[in-house]
Amino acid sequence: MSTTADQIAPAHDEHHAPRGLLRWLTTTNHKEIGTLYLVFSLTMFFVGGTMALIIRAELFQPGLQIVEPYFFNQMTTMHALVMIFGAVMPAFVGLANWLIPMMIGAPDMALPRMNNWSFWIMPFAFTLLLSTLFMDGGGPAGGWTLYPPLSLQTGAAFPFVILAIHMMGVSSVMGAINVIATILNLRAPGMTLMRMPLFVWTWLITAYLLIAVMPVLAGAVTMLLTDKYFGTSFFNAAGGGDPVMFQHIFWFFGHPEVYIMILPAFGIVSQIIPTFARKPLFGYASMVYATASIAFLSFIVWGHHMFTVGMPLAGELFFMYATMLIAVPTGVKVFNWMATMWRGSMTFETPMLFAVAFVVLFTIGGFSGLMLAIAPADFQYQDTYFVVAHFHYVLVPGAVFSIMAATYYWLPKWTGHMYDEKLGRLHFWCSAIGVNVLFFPQHFLGLAGMPRRIPDYALQFAGFNMISSIGAFLFGLSQLIFLWVVIKCIRGGEPAPAKPWEGAHGLEWTLPSPAPLHTFQTPPQIDPSEAHG
Amino acid sequence: MNPPAPSPAVGIRRTLRSALFIVVAMFGFGFALVPLYDVLCQVTGLNGKTSGVVAQAEPMRVDEARTVTVEFVASVNLDAPWEFHPDVTKLQVHPGRFYTTHFYARNRSARAVLGQAIPSVSPGPAATHFHKIECFCFTQQGFAAGEGREMPVTFRIDPQLPADVHTVTLSYTFFRLPEQG
Numbered sequence: 001m002s003t004t005a006d007q008i009a010p011a012h013d014e015h016h017a018p019r020g021l022l023r024w025l026t027t028t029n030h031k032e033i034g035t036l037y038l039v040f041s042l043t044m045f046f047v048g049g050t051m052a053l054i055i056r057a058e059l060f061q062p063g064l065q066i067v068e069p070y071f072f073n074q075m076t077t078m079h080a081l082v083m084i085f086g087a088v089m090p091a092f093v094g095l096a097n098w099l100i101p102m103m104i105g106a107p108d109m110a111l112p113r114m115n116n117w118s119f120w121i122m123p124f125a126f127t128l129l130l131s132t133l134f135m136d137g138g139g140p141a142g143g144w145t146l147y148p149p150l151s152l153q154t155g156a157a158f159p160f161v162i163l164a165i166h167m168m169g170v171s172s173v174m175g176a177i178n179v180i181a182t183i184l185n186l187r188a189p190g191m192t193l194m195r196m197p198l199f200v201w202t203w204l205i206t207a208y209l210l211i212a213v214m215p216v217l218a219g220a221v222t223m224l225l226t227d228k229y230f231g232t233s234f235f236n237a238a239g240g241g242d243p244v245m246f247q248h249i250f251w252f253f254g255h256p257e258v259y260i261m262i263l264p265a266f267g268i269v270s271q272i273i274p275t276f277a278r279k280p281l282f283g284y285a286s287m288v289y290a291t292a293s294i295a296f297l298s299f300i301v302w303g304h305h306m307f308t309v310g311m312p313l314a315g316e317l318f319f320m321y322a323t324m325l326i327a328v329p330t331g332v333k334v335f336n337w338m339a340t341m342w343r344g345s346m347t348f349e350t351p352m353l354f355a356v357a358f359v360v361l362f363t364i365g366g367f368s369g370l371m372l373a374i375a376p377a378d379f380q381y382q383d384t385y386f387v388v389a390h391f392h393y394v395l396v397p398g399a400v401f402s403i404m405a406a407t408y409y410w411l412p413k414w415t416g417h418m419y420d421e422k423l424g425r426l427h428f429w430c431s432a433i434g435v436n437v438l439f440f441p442q443h444f445l446g447l448a449g450m451p452r453r454i455p456d457y458a459l460q461f462a463g464f465n466m467i468s469s470i471g472a473f474l475f476g477l478s479q480l481i482f483l484w485v486v487i488k489c490i491r492g493g494e495p496a497p498a499k500p501w502e503g504a505h506g507l508e509w510t511l512p513s514p515a516p517l518h519t520f521q522t523p524p525q526i527d528p529s530e531a532h533g
Numbered sequence: 534m535n536p537p538a539p540s541p542a543v544g545i546r547r548t549l550r551s552a553l554f555i556v557v558a559m560f561g562f563g564f565a566l567v568p569l570y571d572v573l574c575q576v577t578g579l580n581g582k583t584s585g586v587v588a589q590a591e592p593m594r595v596d597e598a599r600t601v602t603v604e605f606v607a608s609v610n611l612d613a614p615w616e617f618h619p620d621v622t623k624l625q626v627h628p629g630r631f632y633t634t635h636f637y638a639r640n641r642s643a644r645a646v647l648g649q650a651i652p653s654v655s656p657g658p659a660a661t662h663f664h665k666i667e668c669f670c671f672t673q674q675g676f677a678a679g680e681g682r683e684m685p686v687t688f689r690i691d692p693q694l695p696a697d698v699h700t701v702t703l704s705y706t707f708f709r710l711p712e713q714g
Contacts, residue, residue, distance in 0.1 A: 110541070110545045110548075111545065111549070173556055176552075177548075177549060177552040177553070177556075180548055180552055181545045181548040181549055181552070184544065184548050185541040185544040185545045185548060186541055186545075208555075211552055211555050211556050211559070212555060212559050213559070214556075215556050215557070215559040215560035215562075215563060216559055216560070216562065216563040216566075217563075218560060218563070219560050219562075219563025219564050220563060223564075223567075231711070234567060237651045237706060237708065238610065238649050238651060238708030238709075238710060240651075242570070242574070245566070245567065245570045248566065248570060249563060249566050252563075252566070310657065312657060312658065
């Protein structure tokens with residue numbers, strides 16, 4: 001672990017590298033590890049997506065048609081765990097690996113061997129997690145939040161789930177430490193903190209969130225484990241514990257966690273919009289401070305997940321106002337993006353389409369979040385489909401769209417080929433329409449009182465559920481277009497120039513496409529006019 | 534090539550150290566939340582936690598003018614083989630005076646079992662004003678197979694009880710404790 005990039009990089013030549021599977025297993029190159037993360041994430045996206053389609057297929061009509069309720073519960077739980085820890089987080093880590101060294105003029109990540117570790121833990125963690133579906137008593141079915149005492153009723157799968165979560169946690173903590181060490185120590189001379197591209201800034205802040213809260217989750221699941229197997233009573237009222245305490249500890253992790261999944265998305269969008277608006281980002285410094293404020297506030301709002309659990313009035317009010325305060329820095333960001341586009345010479349290539357859709361649709365998710373933050377109103381919304389609609393709006397057309405935007409934007413740099421613009425646009429329109437047909441009706445279902453995590457529902461919810469399921473299949477199947485575009489782009493296509501987007505700024509575009517395995521062995525000169533993308 | 538700055542390896546090691554420190558500290562903080570939570574609940578009466586210790590029996594001014602309804606609720610945890618209910622479900626009490634009521638529990642299984650009742654007072658702000666000087670919840674309760682008995686609780690409501698509280702609910706959940714030996 002003490003081996004750092006500057007010690008090994010000069011001696012590290014491509015022709016020494018092993019070939020085939022061993023090359024990927026032993027690689028310490030940030031670009032190869034980035035690719036591994038992205039491929040892993042895409043795989044998990046389809047695994048988790050399949051689970052989502054099982055859920056939506058069952059909910060297509062009232063009554064039980066396709067799966068047993070218990071299996072349905074396993075699907076909702078696993079869908080969440082796979083998508084959060086397997087799809088969204090590794091995708092951002094993959095992008096960080098690929099892009100951060102290129103954006104700050106570093107030869108590699110600061111801790112390349114730890115980088116290899118932090119990736120290769122992931123496939124094992126998810127093999128473990130997914131294998132629980134085939135165990136006696138099935139996989140975890142009490143929801144991804146693992147609330148006791150329900151989660152303690154999980155069968156043989158329980159310790160495997162806990163161990164898998166520990167492994168994911170170790171992996172993301174190692175990835176985060178690597179990002180921090182890289183950004184703080186390996187910036188090219190002249191790349192001051194306030195000249196860093198915004199993607200780098202958002203990741204730096206995200207990495208601090210990760211190392212602050214993943215250990216808390218590790219502690220919480222460890223307590224669950226000892227409660228179940230070693231006779232402790234952290235959450236067991238009979239022994240003097242309190243199950244509500246788990247919710248406090250869990251959401252102390254859980255709320256920063258949702259910002260871990262959105263801050264890098266803010267960074268991506270802040271790179272893409274200026275490129276296609278052909279204007280510098282409006283309010284760069286305010287973007288940095290807004291990101292930092294959001295990160296800070298995320299630590300003091302966890303109680304808004306627990307308004308109905310029982311809390312003194314002062315607590316409800318505190319968490320309500322603190323949560324609403326987050327709308328201020330988030331609003332700063334949204335207005336900055338709009339101001340960047342204002343009177344810009346905009347063109348709408350696929351990355352820009354996804355980025356603009358991100359701004360619009362994420363804001364819808366933000367607004368429903370504000371509604372949920374109103375403590376008295378939350379008593380109606382709690383645990384209904386309104387909550388499901390809210391967090392899917394911020395995570396799917398929010399986080400996932402930003403990852404797709406990033407993929408289209410940097411794919412020419414990664415592969416050396418232009419992607420198929422026509423197919424890209426087709427993918428965008430199918431996804432954008434699908435995602436709204438899928439999630440918008442869920443707002444109505446929630447307001448009408450449909451609870452979340454149920455395999456069957458009352459007849460009055462039938463219409464909107466059917467629409468939602470149709471949207472789900474449209475959205476899900478249109479991701480096959482995405483897969484096809486990516487594969488097609490890797491295999492060939494029009495050669496990409498070093499800077500395929502005329503409005504793009506930043507060090508990564510000074511490198512040839514595809515980016516060679518080793519870049520910036522000697523630090524580049526920083527042109528201040530090119531600073532922060 | 535002139536080395537402009539000290540090798541980044543030193544800086545990386547320093548960053549690594551401080552980051553690992555944050556990780557370890559936050560892991561510890563997760564566990565520190567446990568006692569922190571207990572203290573917070575004790576101080577505020579959050580979650581209806583009455584103080585675990587036996588209340589002092591010193592005389593208090595009895596507020597004859599005020600009547601508070603105390604409701605008694607008994608519930609049994611999922612896998613516990615009890616019959617468990619209060620003798621009366623409701624009492625009208627004057628703050629400051631001691632009252633005694635009984636709960637009845639019977640072991641329905643054919644084996645001796647050990648139980649523990651966990652109290653909770655609602656609404657939360659009333660919890661710190663609910664004092665028990667004797668309670669079957671202070672100790673573990675052993676039952677022979679089929680045994681049933683009355684169990685007393687002696688309590689008093691503090692006259693300091695907020696004026697807007699007219700009804701206090703005392704709820705017990707009876708848990709089965711793991712078999713010893």
